[in-house]
Each structure stands twice: as structure tokens, then as C-alpha cells.
Amino acid sequence: MSGAHTKGSGGDGMKWVGRSIRRLEDPALVQGRGRFTGDLSAAHWVRFVRSPNAAGKIKSITAPDGAMVITAADIEGVKKITPMLHKFNYKPVGQPILADGEVRFVGEAVAAVVAATEEEAEDIADLVEIDIEDAAALVDGRAAIADGAPQIHAGMPGNVIVKAEIKTPGFDDVWASAAKIVRCDARSNRQNATPMEARAAHATYDSATGRVTLHCTTQMPHLVRTAIADCLGMPESDLRVIAPDVGGGFGQKMSLCVEYVLVTWLARKLKSSVAWTEDRRENLIASFHSRDQYITLEGAFDENAKLLALRADILANTGAYSCFPTTCGMEPLMAMAEMPGPYDVQQYDCLARAVVTNTCTMGAYRGVSRPSITFTLERLMDKAAKAFAIDPLDIRRKNLITQFPYKSAMGLEYDEASYRETMETAVEAINVPAFRARQQLARDKGEYLGIGFATFSERTGYGSPAFAARGMAITPGWETVHITVDPSGFVEARIGSSPHGQGLRTTLAQIIAEEIGVPPEMIKVVHGDTDTAPYGWGTFASRSLVISGGATLIAARKIKAKLLKIAGHMLEAAETDIVLEDGKAKVAGTDREVSVAAMAREAYTQTHRFKGEIEPGLTESGTYDPPGTFSNACHVAIVRLDAETGHVKVERYLVAEDAGRIINPMIADGQVHGGVAQGIGNALLEEIIYDESGAILTANLADFMPPTAHEIPPIELHHLETPSTQSITKAKGLGEGGTIGPPAAVVNAINDALTPFNVEIDTIPATPQRIRTLLRNAERAS
Amino acid sequence: MSEKTDVTLTINGKDYAIAVEPRRTLADAIREDCGQTGTHIGCEHGVCGACTVIVDDAPVRSCLMFAVQAEGKAIRTVEGLADGDKLHPMQQAFMDNHGLQCGFCTPGFLMLAVGVLEREPNISDEALIDVLSSNLCRCTGYQNIIKSVRAAAQEMRK
């Protein structure tokens, strides 16, 4: 073990960084003064008519007389959304904005009705008749690659849209030398990110300039602008995209959706304002889905339970089309790249495939692939522990990486992390012996408790080289921040990143405050508007605090340097004797000081005083494109299983995590809480279910069940801080981490509870029905 | 379907004379006809609670009520919670305890919690979780919402 891991936050004598200051975002939001896309009114409203069939040719679309109904024929010239990967046998397919001759999933937009009110548009949409020559639906990923399966897209036999393979040299020999091979067949079913605000778009045409302003609920406004301008063949500068307050995204709002393209097209065509708000049913059937993977993982262990080699077969059902910009390669390729997770194993053989089916397109969802990878890997570890008859913690102790930097079998560089330390912290806090005693007592009474662990690493804050390595045509990564101190001394930071609830305005303000010594209340962070914010990639992949935070720090340091110069002139002192604090520059050890406001005023109005040593004004930029880092955590779940009903209650949940330096502990904790709740939902409840015909049976929130306050136990948090060398703020990012651990921890706990019954569950969500089926089959068999 | 009925909605003590179709939900009327967009819509089928407002002292889901049914009743929305510049203890508690992230569910939770605590100031912790489980939040994992409401309950009892 190497390096420094400190427990808890703080240190370094910092004034603003590391403090739980209240969020600057909140006063407006708690007073109902937030501005969400759906709050805007429009002259025209759109309702999409969606395919009731999963597959087939469109024979006719009949619109009621006098109604304005747009179909594919009307939008000729509008380009399909065609995401590209220049690697891995990728077969590009374009998604038409409106289904063109053929439908490929239930919910695909076939036509758009435009009317003066939402209700009218809805009424007309009900009268639009779509006649489809029904074809057999293919909804399961494994069925899609079976012999004789129908083809979803012409020229794609076998329905494999991307396929990647890797095998390290020497794998076969090591495999052959193993004492034991342990296997896990894991299944993560399809899920939906379910932000509380569904999607919405509002586009207005400005007849004076010919520009369109699109408000939409997105995580990446600049990329939306680029992509829509491409589809519509318009100058990008004629489109302004604004992400106002966004009611949660969780990845679902980081892909371009056809609806936003069409709404923009309509505003230009009608030279007016046009709006669409998605209803919950649409969100569940036609927004981006996630998680749908089959993973078979085998581990070869030596006689001491040391993992020697891993073999993986990863199959992701990525739906009918490929999502923009990340493509359908995202889930399977990320699983392939990050599979060995926190374990030391240098031999790896992996086949990863994405297949197309007649289901809704898959996009990102908080955690992307890692919930599935971690679930499989951690199930494998528990199975291996059983096979070797050792403690599940001991097998982890034998195999977790402890020497850093570490180069994985896939060539990823892991910077300093604390896999062992977080686990030991968690183990100590949960008190395993006490639990085992309680478990035994309960068992004697016919009650079933279980404990489950999950250790994992989360790749965070990675820049453009990481995306380029995937062969993506669009390689997001860097971020730019412009900081201006205005002539009144107030600070404005314009950022390319685009948060949607993470509190980034506050954390970035803390980073700036730390550098230039003005309080966060005097710092405004401006984002989400392509007219006022620099080009940037938005908020996803636990990147914003690391990358935008890094760019912020770079820009703030430049401002600081400039302020010191100005202060040097104004106070007639050496820069090295000056400190910036409390909104002032002070000469150390004297009572000479000048306010930032006075300095800013001089920077604009008295530039001659600085003898050409500084540029006029007080604006600086920072751009940052880091290599990427890894956060890590150990999650522990204690569950109570009702063997009669199959119901699982999570009684206790504990997280020991390490995200490097924490800028605002309160906000960091909130991110973990929210992630864990989603992860528990993923583990136990949430499932998009298709029937054989390709219809969705879970199209409302009573059937697709996000957890409520009842299902989420108090979440206990322990922080370790391993400062990152790969991130200039030393922060590692943690937006997704909370979601990654629970499927593994909870299902391992369920399996621990199931031990007396000699059955195991390797499917998420682990619903009562699935658990009861296992128990019933076991009863029958005995 | 487009025959409109005149109704007067009393929202936060102010009357709004509007004409709506009988099928118009109270949520839509509050947001679109009265311009009070603080009340949010997350599902329109009564599950998420984002649209919760207080009608005659009881929290209700405004997506499950028609605007015409609210005639003559006192409606309170998030916009009316603060007393001028002074935030309601519940709003303050949500800010102090990080009870919100994206803030989309927040107006619904605030109105739910205020409505319940006004009727039952000494509500037990267990019953409180029961009540809060009627609204969905996708960001906070509920931890800090529960903490916020407990803190506000103490403050409101003072």
C-alpha cells in the first residue's frame, strides 16, 4: 500500500474549499422561481404520434382534415441522426427524425401534430391513423443474435451493430493452469433513468435575426446546437440553445433526441414559437433506456484464491438505433474496458457486442455499464469465496489492487486510490461479527438477514484522449471557463459545463473564492446558454467538478495573478507580500489594503496606470483536458428477506468512498445519497418490461417503480480523501459512484440471506417475483 | 371538447378569473392559466406528487383534480409559502439541510410537508416517512428531505 489517504475532509488551511456552504442555487428553487423549459408558453404545441407496433412497414398515415400533421415526407432534407465510431466493426445506422417507411420500436415518433394548444394537439393526435404492416418483433438481445432472427436494419445480418474482442497474450496458458474456474451469468434488465422532469423543448424564431432559440432540458446544450444545426443544415450561429433549470438528467438527457430536432425545424418553418412537453408515458416508452445487458464472466483462480485470469462475454441490447454522441458502443465497450475493476488481474479475454432489437434506443444512465460490471464482478467474487470456502472479504483482500499507479490488462492507468482502505473502513464500521451473530439468531427464528459487499472503481473526469481511444467521431473531454471580475468587483464565471442539480454553481464558486478571496455570494456561475457560455460538453460521467473545476482553477489563478499585479501598483508593495482575502488585497503585516472592487474599477478605467504590464479589463480563461482519474468506494448492504413473499427490505446501507479532495462535503454527500437510492431502485424495483409483441408493460410510475422514502434506509457515509495527481483541484468526481455499488451490494446481501435455501439470484432487479420463483423451484426440487 | 367554463381560482389569496375546459386539471390551470409555474408536473397520473398544492388546508395532487372543482377553495402554492422576503421555515430547512438538488420535486415536497405539519405538528418520525413516501424525488435519495422536514417541524412547533 502506498500514498496518503486521509479520513474525512478539510486540512490545507483552506477557507472555502472543503466547507459545506449552502447552495447558491437554492433560494430561487425553494420559492418556485426556478425556470424550467416547461414553464414557457408558445404559439404552437406539438404532440408526437408514436408507433403502436414494434416492427413493420408504414402503409399509410391518415390525418384528420385541416390538421397540421408532419410526417417523414414533409421533412425531406433533414438529416438522420447518425452517430459514428471509427473502430470495432461498428456499423453506422441513422435514426430518422420521424419514422421513414418503417417502424422499429413501440413509441418511435411517426408523425408530429401541431396545434394552438397542447390539448388540441392531443385530440388531433388521437385521430391520426397509422396503418402498419405488422412484422415479428425482436425484443431480447440474445434472441437478436440467434440463427434466423429477423434483421432490424438492412445490411446488418445477425443484428450485431458493434463487436469488440481482446485477448491478452499468454491467456490460454494461464487459464489452463488454474486451480478453479468460477462462473457467473448475470443479467441486468432494462431500466429508465426517470428524471422527475421529463423531456421538453421550446423553440422560438426571431424574425429580426432569423435565429432560433431552443430551450430544452438537456445536459449538453452546445452539443445539441452542433448536432441540430448539422441535421437541419443551418449555420450553427443561427441557433441558440438554452438549458435553463433542468429537473434531473442522470444521463437520459445527454443524448440528442429526435423531438428537439423536429421542434427546431418547426419553429423555423412556422417562423414562430413551438413547444413540446413529454408526458411520463412517452418518457418511459420513447426516451432513452439503459442497462440491458447479459454478462457471462468466468474467473480462473489459483489454489490460494488469487485471480489469474478473467473471461467475459458481454452482450448489450442497445435498442433500435445508436444514440448520439456516445453511440451504442457505450455500454458494451465500457464494460470491456473497465471490467477488471479494482482487481489485480493481468490476463483478460473478452468479447463485447451491442445488438439492435425492436426496443427503444439505449442511452446513458448514471453509472453507465459500471453498475452491471460491478454487479457481475462482485457476484463472481462471492461465488469464488464460496467455492474456496473462504470469507467474501478475504477473497477481496487477496485480489484488490494495492500498488499504484496500476496499469490494467486493458491498458488503463489507475492513479492513486484506496480500494483496500475503503473496504476495511466499511468492514470496521459495519461490525461484521455482530451482524453474523444477529443473522444466526434471526435464522433460528425463521427470519433471513444478509450482508453484501461491493468494492469498485469509478473512472471519472476523463478528457478527450479517453474518448478518442474509443474511436468516437465526437470526443468530448476538455472544458473552458471564462472568469470576469466586473468593474463593480463582482465575479462572473461562464462555464461550458451544464449542471442539472449537482450544485456546480456553488462548488465552482468555492474554488474561485479560495483563489481570489471574495466570498461565494459575490460569484455568479453562468451556464447552459450557448450565447453566453463558452463551448463545452456539459455534465455527465462524473466529470464536471474535475474538468470544469480544473478549468475554473486555471482561470482563477490567472485572475489572481492579475489582481496581485494591480494591487502591487496600487499599494506600492511587492506582489509576494500581498494576500487576497475577505474581498481585499492586503499587504501582509501592515494595515494597507485595497478592495477587489476598487482594483477592478482601476483595471477597466485606469489602465494607463499599469504601464502596459497588464491587459485592460479583468477577464481570464482556463481550459482543461485531464487524462482522467478513478474514484473508488466500498458499499455494504444489510437486507431482510421475507421468504414467504420474496420481499426484500434494505435495513442498513453504508458507503465508504474516496473521491479525492471534497470541495463541498454537504453536496458530495447529497450526490452519494441520490446515487445510492437510484442504485437500490436498480437492484430491487425498476424494470422496463416488454411483452413478446414489443409493447411496454411498465409505462407509468406505478408499474415502473422508482423507490420512495420507504425503500431507502438511512445511508451511512465514510469519506477517505486520496488527493488525485491527475486532477489539479485534487478532486476526483463522484456523481455516478453512488449508483454503481448498490446492485452488487444488495444482491450479494440477498444471496447471503438465501444461503439456507441453497439458491442464488444473479438478475437485477431482484424482484419478489424472481426471488419467489427461485424459492418455489427449490422447494419443488427437494 | 373546447367549451370553456368560467371559474375563479383563489391562489395564495389572489383571485384569478379564468375560462377553462371542464377537463383542465388544476395543475394545468395553476401553471398555464394563472402563470404560477412553481407547481410542477412530473407524471400527470397521481404518482409522483410534484404537483402537490394545499387546497383548503389539505395537500392534494393538483393533477388529479379538475380546475372547476377548486372554485371557491383556498389554494396555496409554493409561490405563497414565504412571507414576503422571509422564507417559510420549511423552505429555510430545505436550504440548510440540502433537501434539494435539481429542485424539480421540491415545490411538491414543500407543500406536502407544510400541509401535513400544519395539521399534525407532533407527527412521529415513522409517520413522517410514511407521508413523505407519497412523493418521488430522483435526486436526493430522500435522506436530506427527511432531515429538512424534521428540522422544520421543530422550528414550526416553536
Ligand code: FES
Ligand atoms: S404530476 Fe401530479 S402526481 Fe405526478
Ligand code: FES
Ligand atoms: S431534487 Fe431533483 S427530483 Fe428531487
